[in-house]
Amino acid sequence: MSAVKPVDTCVVGSGASGSVVAATLAAAGQSVVILESGRPTRPSHIPTIRDDWEQHLRDFFPPSNGADRVHYDADCDPRFRVSRFKGVGGSTMHYEGFYPRMHPGDLKRRSQLGMAADWPLDYDELAPYYDRVESRLGVSGALDNPFEPPRPPYPNPPIAMSCAVQRAKAGCDRLGLHAAHAPVAILSRADGARGPCNFCGGCWFGCMHGAISNAQQTYLADAASHGAELRIASSAVRILLARDGRRVTGVEYLDADGALHNQDARNVVLCGNAIETPRLLLMSTRHDHPDGLANSSGLVGRYFSAHVQAKVTAVFDDRVDGYKGPNINGQVQDFWDHDDARSFAGGYVIALRNAELGPYYLYRQRLARPTLFGAELLETLTDTFGHTANISAYGEHFATENDRVDLHPEIKDTLGLPVPRIRIRHGDNEAAMHEHMGGILTSIMEAAGGRQIRFESDRSILGTHLMGTCRMGTDPDQSVVDADGRTHDIGNLLIADGSLFPTSTPSNPTLTIQAMALRIAERLIARDRG
Ligand SMILES: Cc1cc2nc3c(=O)[nH]c(=O)nc-3n(C[C@H](O)[C@H](O)[C@H](O)COP(=O)(O)OP(=O)(O)OC[C@H]3O[C@@H](n4cnc5c(N)ncnc54)[C@H](O)[C@@H]3O)c2cc1C
Ligand code: SF4
Known part of the structure; x- marks a missing residue:
């Protein structure tokens, strides 16, 4: 094992949160190393630069060496499957960039409903960090949503609504909903x-115009410009503890050749x-510490949360x-804030989408059947491609202690490490919310003039927004x-990613993850100085 030059802070992970932490600490003059198990995305990895891009979507993902496996417990709901991106920039490299702020009540469910837990801070404490993250990322938007808490204008004007989104909006208008x-x-x-x-589409697989504000081209670029070192293909395998067990001294990691190194650091931030x-x-x-670090409460890995999801497609x-x-x-x-009159607690957001990808995707997702070929296939594709739209909803999951991530006792990954074992189930509240979502989304499509309306319920637990634990x-x-x-257990060991969410909140989490990460980094700097 080799020891590497000590630094002020070692950040594990270069995604949404790690990039913000590293950029903030480095700008304040700290020496920072970011350990990232994946590799960078190059323009040549973006499949949409090719004519036959739909055949090459998999090229976008960093090669898997099996070290990214998860194991689903027998008791895990089969409607849940993890989706994440393990490369430089983390899952922001594969995200859709929908960046809503939370509402004040989202952070106070215990006080409001007697359910779940309150966040230990208020919306007003988060708001200035929202402002700054939005400004750095150049978030585009408009002040036309009557439900959002008061806020300053967005850094960039809104992106015009596409044809499909205008169609769904017309359905909302007819129902009196506020699209x-x-x-x-x-x-x-x-x-x-x-x-x-430029509206080319396919944003999930990278943006060849650089329009998406992923971590690689925003906060990670800032971190590098302030001298932070990004060490790629470097997987953290253990946090190192001082002899007295009261502070951490660094991180042990494996490099691409399987060699083990120690990165000594005054602080360790997990992202x-x-x-x-x-x-x-x-x-x-x-x-x-027989149960792992920072685990005196026994809650590490518990309250794993994943949003309720519903999706409806229609043909026009x-x-x-x-x-x-x-x-x-x-x-x-309209359904974001909790309402006692509804049959479920919490709330959800509806996303009006342009996510149909190309004709091959449409064929594989919706049309493929053994008897469909020749003239009938051509006619079906002509009728549906360019005529199909979908809308979706994301909503709050009230996790229990039994929703959890732990270590599989036997199965190891290719690095010889125990694979994470996942168990998550949605309860009656989530089922009631899902049914409500399905009814509302279906009525929107009906009011918009859609036909062949289909409510897809096989993936009702969203695998992309990973929170809690x-x-x-x-x-x-x-x-x-x-x-x-x-x-609580170890003062110089911090966590700044989606795992710290006490509740899932109703909507897409990443703006809140980054606002929290900025706050955490600045509080660390203040403490170090003070
Ligand atoms: C398809 C898709 C669409 C999405 N769309 C949206 C959206 O529209 N809006 C929204 O708000 N959110 C969206 N998300 C979710 C968003 O991407 C995540 O919430 C966010 O990236 C999580 O931030 P994070 O810092 O917790 O983790 P990540 O961004 O996933 O970063 C974690 C990083 O840590 C690295 N890492 C992990 N373990 C180790 C280790 N032991 N050693 C070294 N490195 C390690 C990983 O390789 C990864 O790069 C989407 C996600 C996906 C997959
Ligand atoms: S963000 Fe805009 S330009 Fe970039 S891939 Fe998506 S639609 Fe195309």
Whole structure:
């Protein structure tokens, strides 16, 4: 094992949260190393630069060496499957960039409903961090959503609603729902070498115009410009503890050749996401920490949360070109805030989408059957491609202690490490919410004039928004970290990723993850100085 030059802070993970933490600490003059198990995305990895891009979607993903496996417990709901991106920039390299802020009540479910937990901070404390993250990412949006808390204008004007989104909006208008522009981390105006969105579509697989504000081209670029070192293909395998067991001294990691190194650091900030962060803590056992680090509460890995999801597709007689434009560029927040009159607790958001991709995707997803070929296939494709649109909803999951990530006792990955074992189930509240979503989405499509309306319910537990597992709180018996991201047990071991969410909140989490990461990094700097 080799020891590497010590630094002020070692950040594990270069995604949404890790990039913000590294950029903020490095700009304040700290020496920072980011350990990232994946590799960078190059323009040549973006499949949409090719004519036959639909055949090459898999090329976008970093090659898997089996070290990214998860195991689903026999008791895990089969409607849940993880989707994440393990490369430089983390899952922001594959995201849709829908960037709503939370509402004040989302953070206070225990006080409001007697359910779940309160966040240990208020909306007003988060708001200034929302402003700054939105500004750095150049979030585009409009002040046309009547449900959003008061806020300053968006840094960039809204991205115009596409044809498909305007069609869905017309359905919302007829029902009296308030369809508005979606706030998105996508440029509507050029920024240096990065171009504005040109509506080409396929944003999940990278943006050849640089319009999507992923971590690689925003905060990670800032971190590098302030001297932070990004060490790729470097997988953290254990957090190192001082002899007295009261502070951490660094991180042990494996490089691409399988060699083991120690990165010594004054502080360690975990940003590996809500599956890998608890996994690393649980792997870091020692005789005086037999249950892993920061786990005196026994809650590391518990309260794993994943949103309720519903999706409805429809076919329209005239063209709506649902494959053009950013994946999401309209939203409806009428059902966001909790309402006692509904049959479920919590709330959800509706996303108006352009996510139909190309004709091959349509064929594989919706049309493929053994008897469909020749003239009938051509006619079906002509009738549906460019005529299909979809809308979806994401909503709150009230996780229980039994929703969890732990280590599989036997199965190991290719690095010889225990694979994360996942168990998540949605309960009656989530089922009632899902049914409500299906009814509303279906009525929107009917009011918009769609036919062949289909409510897809096979993936009703969303695998892309991963939260909980190291939840934040004031009580060390009921939470893993405090409001500054510091683990209750070990003051110089911090967590800044989606794992610290005490509740899932109703909507897409990444703006909140980054706002929290910025706050955590600045509180760490203040403490270090003070
Ligand atoms: C298809 C898709 C669409 C999405 N769309 C949206 C959206 O529209 N809006 C929204 O708000 N959110 C969206 N998300 C979710 C969003 O991407 C995540 O919420 C966010 O990236 C999570 O941030 P994070 O910092 O917790 O983890 P990540 O961004 O996933 O970063 C974790 C990083 O840590 C690295 N890592 C993990 N373990 C180790 C280790 N042991 N050693 C070294 N490195 C390690 C990983 O390789 C990864 O790069 C989407 C996600 C997906 C997959
Ligand atoms: S639609 Fe816009 S954000 Fe999406 S890939 Fe094209 S230019 Fe980029």
